[in-house]
Amino acid sequence: MSWQTILTAMLPEHLLLAGIVVLLVREIAGGKPRASMWLALAAVYAACAAALALALQGYAAAPFPGQLSVAPPALLAKAILLGLAIPVLLISRDEFPDRQFHILALSALYGACLMVSADSFLTLFLGIEILSLPVYVLVLLAFRRPESAEAALKYLVLGGTASATLLMGASLLYGWSGTLGLAAFASALGSAEPLAIAGALLVLVAFFLKAAIAPFHAWAPDAYEGASVPVTTFMAVIVKSAVLLAAVRLFGTAPLAAPLVGVVAILPLVSIVWGNLAAMRQPGLRRMIAYSSIAHAGYLFYAFLGEGALRFQAVAFYLLAYGVMNILVFASLPPDADDAARDRLENLKGLFHRRPYAAVAIAIAMLSLAGLPPFPGFIAKFLVFKNVIEAGYTLYAVLGLVGSYLGIYFYLRVVQFLFMSPEPAGIPRAAPVTLALGAGALCLAAGVVMAILPGWVLRLL
Amino acid sequence: MSEALVLNLVLFLPVAGMAALLYVPRAREDVVRGVTFWVMAVQFALAVWLYAQFDPAIPGLQFETRLPWIPGWGVHYQIGLDGYNILLVLLTAFLGPLVVASAFTAITKDVKLFYSMVLAIQFTMVGTFLAQDLFLFYLFWEAMLIPMFLIIGIWGGERRIYATLKFVLYTAFGSILMLAALIYLVVSIHSTTGITSFAFADLYRSNLPVDVQVILLAAFGLSFAIKVPMVPLHTWLPDAHVEAPTAGSVILAGVLLKMGTYGFMKIGFPLFPQATQLLAPAIAALAVVSIVYGACLALVQTDIKKIIAYSSISHLGYVMLGLASFNLLGIQGAVMQMVSHGLIAGGLFLMVGMIYERCHTRDLAAYGGLAKILPLYGVFFVILALASAGLPTTSGFTGEFLALMGYFVSAWPQFVRGDAFPLVLAVTAVSGVVLGALYMLWLAQRLLFGVLKAPGIESGPRGGQPPPFADLNRRETAILTALVAAIFWLGIFPSEPMSKTELAARHYQQTVTEKTSLSLGRGPGRGS
Numbered sequence: 001m002s003w004q005t006i007l008t009a010m011l012p013e014h015l016l017l018a019g020i021v022v023l024l025v026r027e028i029a030g031g032k033p034r035a036s037m038w039l040a041l042a043a044v045y046a047a048c049a050a051a052l053a054l055a056l057q058g059y060a061a062a063p064f065p066g067q068l069s070v071a072p073p074a075l076l077a078k079a080i081l082l083g084l085a086i087p088v089l090l091i092s093r094d095e096f097p098d099r100q101f102h103i104l105a106l107s108a109l110y111g112a113c114l115m116v117s118a119d120s121f122l123t124l125f126l127g128i129e130i131l132s133l134p135v136y137v138l139v140l141l142a143f144r145r146p147e148s149a150e151a152a153l154k155y156l157v158l159g160g161t162a163s164a165t166l167l168m169g170a171s172l173l174y175g176w177s178g179t180l181g182l183a184a185f186a187s188a189l190g191s192a193e194p195l196a197i198a199g200a201l202l203v204l205v206a207f208f209l210k211a212a213i214a215p216f217h218a219w220a221p222d223a224y225e226g227a228s229v230p231v232t233t234f235m236a237v238i239v240k241s242a243v244l245l246a247a248v249r250l251f252g253t254a255p256l257a258a259p260l261v262g263v264v265a266i267l268p269l270v271s272i273v274w275g276n277l278a279a280m281r282q283p284g285l286r287r288m289i290a291y292s293s294i295a296h297a298g299y300l301f302y303a304f305l306g307e308g309a310l311r312f313q314a315v316a317f318y319l320l321a322y323g324v325m326n327i328l329v330f331a332s333l334p335p336d337a338d339d340a341a342r343d344r345l346e347n348l349k350g351l352f353h354r355r356p357y358a359a360v361a362i363a364i365a366m367l368s369l370a371g372l373p374p375f376p377g378f379i380a381k382f383l384v385f386k387n388v389i390e391a392g393y394t395l396y397a398v399l400g401l402v403g404s405y406l407g408i409y410f411y412l413r414v415v416q417f418l419f420m421s422p423e424p425a426g427i428p429r430a431a432p433v434t435l436a437l438g439a440g441a442l443c444l445a446a447g448v449v450m451a452i453l454p455g456w457v458l459r460l461l
Numbered sequence: 462m463s464e465a466l467v468l469n470l471v472l473f474l475p476v477a478g479m480a481a482l483l484y485v486p487r488a489r490e491d492v493v494r495g496v497t498f499w500v501m502a503v504q505f506a507l508a509v510w511l512y513a514q515f516d517p518a519i520p521g522l523q524f525e526t527r528l529p530w531i532p533g534w535g536v537h538y539q540i541g542l543d544g545y546n547i548l549l550v551l552l553t554a555f556l557g558p559l560v561v562a563s564a565f566t567a568i569t570k571d572v573k574l575f576y577s578m579v580l581a582i583q584f585t586m587v588g589t590f591l592a593q594d595l596f597l598f599y600l601f602w603e604a605m606l607i608p609m610f611l612i613i614g615i616w617g618g619e620r621r622i623y624a625t626l627k628f629v630l631y632t633a634f635g636s637i638l639m640l641a642a643l644i645y646l647v648v649s650i651h652s653t654t655g656i657t658s659f660a661f662a663d664l665y666r667s668n669l670p671v672d673v674q675v676i677l678l679a680a681f682g683l684s685f686a687i688k689v690p691m692v693p694l695h696t697w698l699p700d701a702h703v704e705a706p707t708a709g710s711v712i713l714a715g716v717l718l719k720m721g722t723y724g725f726m727k728i729g730f731p732l733f734p735q736a737t738q739l740l741a742p743a744i745a746a747l748a749v750v751s752i753v754y755g756a757c758l759a760l761v762q763t764d765i766k767k768i769i770a771y772s773s774i775s776h777l778g779y780v781m782l783g784l785a786s787f788n789l790l791g792i793q794g795a796v797m798q799m800v801s802h803g804l805i806a807g808g809l810f811l812m813v814g815m816i817y818e819r820c821h822t823r824d825l826a827a828y829g830g831l832a833k834i835l836p837l838y839g840v841f842f843v844i845l846a847l848a849s850a851g852l853p854t855t856s857g858f859t860g861e862f863l864a865l866m867g868y869f870v871s872a873w874p875q876f877v878r879g880d881a882f883p884l885v886l887a888v889t890a891v892s893g894v895v896l897g898a899l900y901m902l903w904l905a906q907r908l909l910f911g912v913l914k915a916p917g918i919e920s921g922p923r924g925g926q927p928p929p930f931a932d933l934n935r936r937e938t939a940i941l942t943a944l945v946a947a948i949f950w951l952g953i954f955p956s957e958p959m960s961k962t963e964l965a966a967r968h969y970q971q972t973v974t975e976k977t978s979l980s981l982g983r984g985p986g987r988g989s
Contacts (some may be wrong), residue, residue, distance in 0.1 A: 120823045187715070356487075367607060372633075373600040382644070386534070390651075398641045412610065412629060419574075419623060420614045437520045457530040 006063040009070045010117075012047035012078050016110045019043025020447055023103045033098045034255050040102035041089050044109065048082035051075045051113075052386050058136045066181060067123045068114070073312045076461060077116040077245040080316055084323040086235050087439035091331045092230035094140055103136035105234065120180045120209050121170035121203075124246060125163065128210070131242055132159045135235060142228035144339050147166040151226020155235075158219040162209040169202030186252040189260055197259070200421060203250070204263065206213030207353070208247040210243040211297040212290075214271040215385065224290035228339060232456035234329045236293050237323040244300050248315050264304050271298035272400055276407035283334070284343045288410065289326065291371060295407055299384055302333055302400055306387025313461045320457070321380035321450055324443045325365040331440035335433055348414065350423030360438055370411035370445065371404055376450035383458075406459075464514050464524040465541075467507050471554065473538060474504045475584040479577050482842030490572040494565055497576040501557035501583065510552035515547055517960045520968065521662075522593060531596075535647075535657035537795045541593040545727050545966025548796060548958055549590045549719055550804045556715045557583050559940050563667055563811050564708040566927070567818055577615060579708065583610040586716050587974025590723060595643055595659040598728070602720065603636050609709070609717070617704040624704035626788055631697040635684030646732070649673070664732055665972060672767055674736035681729045688746070691781060692751045695774050702770035703823075703933030712764065714773050715807035719799045722780045726795070730784065731972040742882055745785040749886045749893075757897035760903075763821045765816075768811045772849060775893055776861075782890055783864030787974050791867020792966040793959050799859025800850075800958070801951055803833065808944040809846045812838070815937055819930040820916045822986055825858035826906055831912035837933045841908045841941045847907040850898040850949050861897075866889060875900035 007014065020043075023036055055075035062069035092101060111130025117123040136159065139152040170180065174193045177184040185203055188196035205216065210219040224232045254265060273297030282288040296318075303314040317322070334355060336342035352359035368375030381404065388397040450457050478500035485492050515523055522541035530538040542550065561579060568575045588601035597837045606629050613625035643659075651657045669677070687694045696737065702710050730737040737744070755774030762768045776798065783795030815838070816831070817823055832839030848855035851862070868890065874882035917930070933941070939949070951958065 126848060152875060190787060352571070356574075373603045373948050378600075378603075382640070385641070386644050386648070389641075390648050394641075395462060395644055397644070398638075401637050407636055408633050411625070412626065416609070416614060416626075454530070455533060455536075458531065458533055 005061050008054070009061040009063045010068075012051040012075075012082065013110055013113050014309065015043055015047040015050060016106050019047075020099060020106045020110070023106070023311055027099050027103070027262060036099040036102050037089060037093050037097075038093050041086065041256045042108055043106060044085050045081050045111075046081050046087060046141075047113075048086065051078040051082060055079060057154070060118075063120075064123075067120050067342070068117050070117045071118050072276040074117045074249070076316065077248075078113045078321060080323075081116070081238060081241055081245070082110050082240060084320075084327065087324075087327045087442050088230060088233050088437035090442070091233065091327070091433075091436045093429075093435050094335065095228050095230050097263070101138065101141060101230075102139050108132075108134040108138070108234070108238070112238060115242050115246040118249065120183055121166070121173070121182065122180055124182065124250075125166060125170070125429055127242075127246070128163065128166070129237065132163075133233075135239060138231045138234065139223065139227045141407075142339070144228070145226070147226040148228075149221075149226075151223045154219045155223040157222075157317040158209060162206045163412060164201050165209065166206035167357075169199045169204075169206060172196075172199030174201075182250055183252065185250050186294075189251075189254065191257075200260070201263070204260075207243060207247050207250070208267060208301075211240060211247070211301070212271075212294050213297050213301060214274045215267075215292060216273065217275070217294045217297075218296060221278075221287045221290040225284060225286045225291075225343070229286070229330050229333065232289070233327055236289060237245060237326050239299065240293060240324055241319045244297075244315055244319060247301075247304070247314050248382055251308075251311065255308060256305065261305065261393070264301060265393065268298035268301035269396065269399055269403060271295060272403035273406060276403060276410070279407065280326065280410045280413075282410075283345060284344055285329070285348070285414075286343050288345065288392060288414075289329065292407070292410075293326070295403075296369070299381060299400065299404070301332070301423065302396070303384045305393050305396065306384070306391050310387050310390075313458060314387050316461045317383055317450075317454075318380040320446070321368065321376040324446045324450070325368045325375075325377060326439055328365040328440055328443040328447070329362055329369075331436045331443060332358040332365070333359060335436075343416060345414065346424060347427060348417045349421035351418045354427070355424055358440075361444060363415045363418055364444070366414045370408050372408070374451055375452070376447050379454045391444065466509060466698055467592070468524045468540060468542060469526055471504055471507050471511065471550070471633070472584070472587050474500055474507075475580040475587070478580045481575050482573060483582070487573050487921055493573050493576050494561070497580060498558055498561045498605075500580065501554075501561050504583070504587075505554040505558055508551050508827065511542060512547060512551050515542055515961055517544075520964045525593070527593075528705055534596070534659075536596040536659050537594050537719065538597060539660060540597075540800050542591070544962040544968070546590040546723070547961055548800045549716075549723055550587060552719070552800050553583065553586050553590065553716050555943075556711065559807070559811070559943060560708045560711050560715075560962055562708070562936060563711065563814060563938055565936065567707055567814060571615060573687060573702055575612070575708075578608040578611050579712075582612065582712060582985065586712075593661050595647070595661065596662060596730070597659070599636075599640065599643060599824065602724075603633075605717070605720070606632055606636075609713070612712070613701060613705045616706040617709065619704070620700070621704045624700040627697050628701040631687055631694075632684075635687040638680040639684040642677045644676055650959040660987060661727070667732065670734070671735045671739065674733040675739065678729060678733040678736040678740065681732070682725070684748075685721045685724035685729055688724070688776060689718060689751075689777050689781065690721070691747050691778070692754050692774065695751070695755070698774065699767055699770045701718060702765060702810075703766045703771075705958075707810060707817070709883050710770075710810040710814070711807045712767070713804040714810055717802050718777055722777060722784070722795070722799055725781070726784055726792075726969060731969060734975075738788040738847045741785050742786070742886075742919050743786065744887050745782055748778045748781035748785060749890045750778075750782065751775065752890050752893035753896065756900060757892050759900045760896065763825050765825050765904070765908070766810070768825075768900060769806060769813065771801065772809075772897065772900065773806050776806070776849075776896060778893065779861050779864040779890070781975070782868050782886075784969075785858075786864070786867040786871045788864050788867040788871040788971055789963075789966055789970055790870060793962060794860055794863025794865070794867050796960065796962050796966065797856065797951065797955060798864055800861040801856035801948070804951070805845055805849045805855075808841075808941060808948070810847065811940060811944070812842050812845065822916055825904070827914070828908050829911045829915070830909065831915060832909040833913050834915075834918075835930075835932045837938065841933070841945065842909060843905055844945055844948075846901045848945045848952070850901040854949065854952045856955075858954045859952055865894070876980060937952050 060071040115127030186201040279291035368377035370379040525541035585605040592598040759771035783791040783986040848857040876884040
């Protein structure tokens with residue numbers, strides 16, 4: 001453990017930390033909060049570039065052996081998380097002009113980066129907590145509606161439950177194997193001892209809770225709905241990505257043990273079906289996206305049925321496609337002073353006539369989330385189900401695909417509202433927000449690259 | 462090599478057109494129409510040139526482009542012309558400018574979006590036919606849903622939302638099972654041969670056990686049969702046709718339905734030959750049910766558009782019957798019938814659209830004796846109706862006759878061997894021809910002849926007053942003349958286009974009837 005290794009291997013984290021410190025100092029010293037978004041953006045951008053550069057060099061090191069190590073997959077995971085955070089920060093400017101948001105967002109990202117390079121349950125827990133605590137505050141930060149308090153509380157209680165479950169599972173695994181290393185989980189998967197299985201199951205449940213897999217999903221719609229739009233985006237994209245990428249690390253590349261296949265296949269399948277069914281009847285966009293993200297968590301966990309070496313690629317590509325398109329929806333959402341009104345699907349009616357480009361962007365995002373070609377969501381879905389079928393779970397794949405069919409309707413309903421419904425009267429025409437436009441363009445460009453050159457993106461991952 | 466370049470141009474011209482439309486201001490509707498029309502016209506001209514360059518003596522693909530696209534999955538961007546798709550590409554490119562021209566006055570809302578979507582659907586349709594890689598095929602096949610969803614949903618009739626959702630949800634259900642089947646197909650070929658490839662040429666050489674073939678054929682077939690549509694999966698079609706704007710109906714009837722029969726011919730049957738042989742009687746039976754049931758339904762409709770919609774079900778039944786004959790005559794007849802139906806049904810939908818633009822109703826009971834005030838309209842309508850009924854010298858005759866003939870030829874030896882079922886089917890199918898003549902001529906009679914009757918016209922003789930609406934204008938006449946010329950060309954000189962498709966028909970026949978499949982003219986450096 002040399003200082004140099006620590007410096008290089010955790011360069012993305014250090015850059016984030018530097019950003020946090022600078023922002024904190026400026027908060028104490030006082031000054032114009034206007035520049036804070038650009039500072040945060042610069043920190044995230046630098047961290048993302050650092051992670052990507054290290055990953056492309058094939059850098060691998062263990063600055064804290066047994067606790068934290070990085071290799072290209074972990075670095076790429078960080079690059080994905082940080083890259084997705086850039087447009088999220090861009091769309092947050094209007095709602096959060098002050099520094100707190102950026103400090104909290106950077107801290108959460110720091111936690112996310114820790115999670116995806118954790119080698120032991122201790123580091124993993126640390127990462128999860130550093131990620132979650134700022135998000136609880138973020139949910140409450142734009143307190144405009146009583147629902148925000150309810151959302152924050154629900155999210156807090158859920159987070160506490162997940163942490164407790166994770167710790168319980170980790171301690172059982174410790175009792176079984178005598179180590180806190182993440183590898184204990186993978187070897188417990190193959191074991192028949194009740195202690196090992198109980199430990200592994202509890203850890204799994206903690207991840208299901210965090211990723212909102214049915215039946216552990218009930219918190220997500222309320223939390224997503226209560227938060228303000230940028231925070232919902234943060235939860236739906238960054239937090240979910242961090243949890244899933246950490247799960248890839250947790251599962252490792254070992255094949256799934258037979259008794260666990262059922263758990264890893266059936267609960268996600270239930271999520272897919274239930275998420276897609278429940279999303280059909282939601283009046284609000286954020287609630288709908290919440291159910292959609294429950295379904296998408298299902299597809300993502302399906303990727304774990306696939307062969308071990310292919311899991312990271314499938315999850316990473318899926319998260320990119322899913323994240324980029326989710327951000328595109330929220331970036332294109334017309335601004336409205338009334339946070340609750342902005343959310344109502346009814347208000348999207350006839351948007352094409354008011355804002356053709358925003359309507360087209362939302363439609364593209366919806367169709368991509370529905371998994372229709374030629375959008376990146378299709379390639380991602382194809383990748384996941386191809387891996388599942390290759391691993392021999394054809395029946396689960398067919399059921400999952402049929403479940404995904406159920407989702408097409410509610411995504412199309414949004415497109416129908418955008419293009420085919422008459423405009424409701426009395427909708428204020430606020431000016432579009434330049435920064436959100438930039439975020440949308442960024443996401444759209446990434447989506448186009450993923451749709452036209454999926455081979456190139458896949459080779460990177 | 463330049464032909465290959467032109468073929469890519471034919472495929473991507475609509476995309477270039479969409480990009481060009483982005484820069485046209487929304488208010489300049491005339492420019493939007495002009496750009497779209499000329500893009501389509503150039504596409505057609507290039508397609509005709511390719512058709513002329515196409516050498517019927519070369520088996521397999523011509524003008525091929527093959528580039529690695531997603532190397533890790535063995536997916537290639539591979540397009541090319543062969544006997545399977547050449548006529549359908551030509552048909553699609555031919556209908557393109559006509560569809561655009563037909564919408565000049567009919568579409569007044571969101572004009573720019575409309576023509577963008579027409580270009581988008583043209584791109585996906587041509588792509589579906591040209592794709593020689595199953596992944597690419599699926600991509601185009603499924604992407605087609607999105608522009609069609611919008612075309613029916615935005616510019617359709619009163620129940621357009623219901624109709625368009627029904628269309629998309631119906632079709633998407635088939636596609637999702639096809640997706641599962643195609644992944645399974647490629648994975649299982651990989652596990653037996655070590656080749657990961659989506660190229661049709663590689664997939665044709667697969668040798669799967671029969672029970673697997675049956676399941677996969679059922680999955681692919683469901684998707685194709687929904688699109689054809691075969692009874693009992695046809696219920697989306699009347700709604701979609703009736704609610705779609707005229708241009709949408711023409712695209713649907715003219716090209717989209719052929720994607721289903723093309724899918725069967727290019728993919729469904731040749732990929733799973735043993736399963737096809739096993740299920741051939743059932744396929745033929747469904748085809749005959751479609752022929753007769755579709756015709757019966759057409760007989761009792763009072764909405765003009767619905768009559769033509771149901772007639773499509775009946776006419777595409779002949780295509781399926783011809784494909785299930787596994788006999789060169791029948792297969793060639795099926796191909797001709799695909800093209801012929803595209804022209805005839807497309808033309809009929811255009812004519813319904815023209816009268817609807819004038820009178821705003823499609824209720825047959827509101828009309829009568831139109832030939833008296835619209836003589837030109839009457840002439841074209843009668844020609845199209847007769848072609849639809851299978852009058853010799855029109856393309857309708859060529860297709861139906863050959864398909865039926867082919868099925869007879871293959872049914873007779875089976876009858877001699879003691880299996881009467883195919884012969885019964887063949888005889889029943891012939892009754893469809895009679896029913897077809899009945900509903901088409903009856904429609905023409907009620908619409909064009911008898912006492913003059915139309916919305917806005919008092920019944921009875923009108924002394925010297927000018928009719929409240931004009932006969933066909935020059936644009937409409939030009940569109941219909943082009944269609945009718947093509948119909949007669951296919952009817953009088955069928956041997957020329959049939960020579961281009963003959964090798965493909967033979968390839969199809971051999972692939973399906975023999976257990977070992979032929980390899981389709983494979984170039985160097987393939988199959989990696």
